Amino acid sequence: MRAVLCERYGPFDDLVLAEVPSPELRPGTVRLQVLAAGVNYVDNLIVGGRYQVKTPTPFVPGFEFVGRIIELADDVARDAPHLSVGARVLALSGGGGFAEEVVVPAHIVTIVPDGITDGQAATFVQSYMTAAFALRHRAGAERDDSLLVIGAGSGVGLAAVDVAASMRMRVIAAASTEEKRRLALDRGAEVAFDVNSESITTDIRELMAADGKDGVDHVYDPVGGDRAETWLRCLATGGQYLVVGFVAGIPSLPLNHVLLRNRRVTGVDWGGWSARQPAENAALLNELVHQISIGRLRPVEPTAYPLDRTVDALRDLAERRASGKLVVIP
Numbered sequence: 001m002r003a004v005l006c007e008r009y010g011p012f013d014d015l016v017l018a019e020v021p022s023p024e025l026r027p028g029t030v031r032l033q034v035l036a037a038g039v040n041y042v043d044n045l046i047v048g049g050r051y052q053v054k055t056p057t058p059f060v061p062g063f064e065f066v067g068r069i070i071e072l073a074d075d076v077a078r079d080a081p082h083l084s085v086g087a088r089v090l091a092l093s094g095g096g097g098f099a100e101e102v103v104v105p106a107h108i109v110t111i112v113p114d115g116i117t118d119g120q121a122a123t124f125v126q127s128y129m130t131a132a133f134a135l136r137h138r139a140g141a142e143r144d145d146s147l148l149v150i151g152a153g154s155g156v157g158l159a160a161v162d163v164a165a166s167m168r169m170r171v172i173a174a175a176s177t178e179e180k181r182r183l184a185l186d187r188g189a190e191v192a193f194d195v196n197s198e199s200i201t202t203d204i205r206e207l208m209a210a211d212g213k214d215g216v217d218h219v220y221d222p223v224g225g226d227r228a229e230t231w232l233r234c235l236a237t238g239g240q241y242l243v244v245g246f247v248a249g250i251p252s253l254p255l256n257h258v259l260l261r262n263r264r265v266t267g268v269d270w271g272g273w274s275a276r277q278p279a280e281n282a283a284l285l286n287e288l289v290h291q292i293s294i295g296r297l298r299p300v301e302p303t304a305y306p307l308d309r310t311v312d313a314l315r316d317l318a319e320r321r322a323s324g325k326l327v328v329i330p
């Protein structure tokens with residue numbers, strides 16, 4: 001089969017498209033024909049050897065995917081009657097998705113209902129689970145709370161816009177391009193600001209002041225970097241800064257601005273939580289799958305790249321050109 005191979009940790013340009021044997025089917029596993037594999041910022045960290053969990057090289061990256069079951073181990077065929085050849089399933093695993101076939105433990109796959117496209121199924125799990133976990137479990141966010149989302153036109157930011165809008169929160173989006181802002185507005189943001197605009201903090205404060213508020217209730221920040229202090233200062237009295245990611249670098253936050261107005265800074269580690277609370281995580285995933293299948297949540301249809309352009313997809317994401325989500329189609 002054809003697969004994208006990470007032979008040693010390094011820049012994603014070093015990934016190679018190779019002809020490799022299909023992985024071995026072991027007890028407890030199923031073989032999938034990969035239909036689509038999501039491209040995430042974390043892939044970049046994984047192939048660079050900069051992710052907290054290190055996969056031994058050589059390996060096939062791509063940890064989020066949808067596929068059709070083409071073979072089941074004997075024990076799975078016997079013990080898991082809900083799984084059969086031909087079933088369309090999604091999985092989030094340690095890797096293997098940027099390939100024509102992947103073998104995964106049967107217990108990690110979820111049947112994909114008809115109302116969800118291959119592109120959505122391959123790209124929503126990480127971003128929507130992070131957003132739902134952050135807003136419900138960590139923030140305790142409620143209807144009518146205001147939420148400022150940074151990086152609101154792609155990945156976990158855009159998912160947060162959709163999840164928050166479905167909770168009837170007031171969503172203020174910040175993104176760098178017209179296309180990203182349009183996506184955020186389309187998913188329910190009430191207003192979308194150019195993240196690079198010099199007047200963005202004044203604009204946000206004026207917007208909230210019109211409602212008698214001294215800032216926003218929550219900031220959802222998957223970007224970090226130098227601007228983090230700016231977003232912290234946008235928080236209202238009692239407001240909460242959700243630390244989600246650091247694509248622009250790990251920021252330092254001035255604690256005097258946390259103390260002032262009784263603000264809070266809250267860490268969001270969906271991966272850690274999901275490993276420690278598998279039953280709650282599975283319940284949340286099932287709920288999101290249902291909400292997407294009935295159109296209550298609407299992950300964007302991703303931009304598709306063929307397998308031999310996986311590196312281009314990773315580059316477009318890293319260089320901030322990706323609006324919405326990206327997917328590799330083997």
Ligand SMILES: NC(=O)c1ccc[n+]([C@@H]2O[C@H](COP(=O)([O-])OP(=O)(O)OC[C@H]3O[C@@H](n4cnc5c(N)ncnc54)[C@H](OP(=O)(O)O)[C@@H]3O)[C@@H](O)[C@H]2O)c1
Nearest residue numbers: 041151154155156175176222244245246247248268269270
């Ligand atoms: N905490 C958790 O549990 C959790 C779970 C999943 C992912 N994450 C983290 O969330 C972060 C975002 O992941 P993602 O998949 O959503 O990424 P993504 O799709 O690439 O989106 C990141 C956005 O960040 C903005 N950005 C600002 N400065 C940037 C820079 N220097 N380089 C690249 N992008 C920049 C861009 O939006 P604009 O162009 O609009 O500014 C870009 O669209 C990552 O750090 C990831 O590790 C955290």
